[in-house]
Structures are given as structure tokens and as C-alpha cells.
Amino acid sequence: MPDRTCLEAELAAFMAEYERATNSHDLSRVVQFIAEDAVYWFSDGSHRGIEQIRSAIGKTFATILDEVYELRDLEWPVLTADVAVCRYLFAWTGVVDGELRSGRGRGTNVIVRRDDGLKMLHEHLDS
Template identity: 75%
Template sequence: MTNQASLESELAAFMIEYERANNSHDIERVVPFIAEDAMYWFSDGSYRGIGEIQSAIEQTFTKILDEVYEIRALEWPVLTAEVAVCRCRFAWTGVVDSEPRSGQGRGTNLIVWRDGCWKMLHEHLSS
């Protein structure tokens, strides 16, 4: 396996584990994937730092019951041993205000190698 292929495989695994953590609806499983100084851009606003991001994700967990979040169609326009950019598609299903709901959109993630592991430094999701 080439170095690029190995990196792509490693980062794809990171994204799968990130998806699983989000689908656990347990913020304590999600936070370890996120850099302390991360910036997240969601359709409902921008969040800087782990505290704001954690609050935004917890609100989503509260608002969308039984959510299933899926990340697919990963593309890696930038892929190095220290930084990677992932373009993807996402979809979700769940229950909002007692009604079944779903959505989909596009995502961009900036992932960095810090302290011996990959961390999400930026996430931009838009529908």
C-alpha cells in the first residue's frame, strides 16, 4: 500500500469512527475527535472552540431524537501526514417535534495530526 493510500485508509477510518461517535448521541464519545481550537460552521450558526461546539452538538442531540447520521462519498483534495481536507456528503434521519424528519447536504472537514492522533479542526456542513 502506498503512503497516500495508507493515509486515505487511516483518515477514512477516522471519519467512520467520528460518524459512530455522533450516532452514539454521547457527547463524551464525540469530543475526543475535536481539536480544542476547532471552528464548526453549521446551517444554524458558527461555533468556535470545544465549549461552543460541544453545546451545539448537545442541542442537536436534544432536538433530533433517534438521529442516524451518515457520512459518505469521501474525497481527499489535500492529504498529508499532518493535515487533510475531506469533502463529503452527509445525510440524517430522526424525529423532530414528534415527526419523522430527514436531511442531507455537503460537508468539508479540516483534519490535523496533533499529539499523536487526528483531530477535527474545522467542520462545515450545509444543506
């Protein structure tokens, strides 16, 4: 089993790639990080499965134009080679209804290792 430092580095890189994909506003890039059976909890509701999650993220991309999403202060309260839990702070800025807006909050993700690599199994954002 890899040591904690190696696992943290691998998972931090995964989260950074997820952040970059989100900031691309390209749904096809974002969903590559998400497990088919994932569940996401956003302020607008719960989304079960990749199609519901794709729809919810697409709605966000359409609502918040030019969004920049930032993750910081990642913590790993659970960290194994196959499952990890990440807690973090997030912030976003973008244009909503023609006005510059921003927000911030806390996030929790469950990341699992599957045959096709690391995948988000759960995301919970709280603003």
C-alpha cells in the first residue's frame, strides 16, 4: 500500500484536475471524474447518478457565466488506497443575470478507486 504522503499527492492532483475541468465549463471533461453511481448534494437538491449530476452541473454552467471555481485547504480525514474523504473550502466568482457575483462554502467529497481510475462517488457542497 502506498504511504500517506504519496496518496495525498495523488489525490490532491486529482482534485486539482477536477477543479481545472470544472473551470473549463466543458461537461464532457467534468463527468470523466464522476462515478456513474455517484450522488451529489447541492444547495438546489440531491442528484443521483451521472445523468442527474450532468444536468445539475450543466444548469450551473448556464446560470453562472465565466465562473471561476477554486478549492483550497484540502484535508483528508479518511485516506486509503481505495477510498478517500476530502474536506475543503471553495469559492466561486462569475456573472449571474449580468452582474458579477461570488460565493463560498465548504465541500466534502468521497473519492473511490475503480478499474478506470479515481472517481467522485459523492460530493456535498454547503454555502
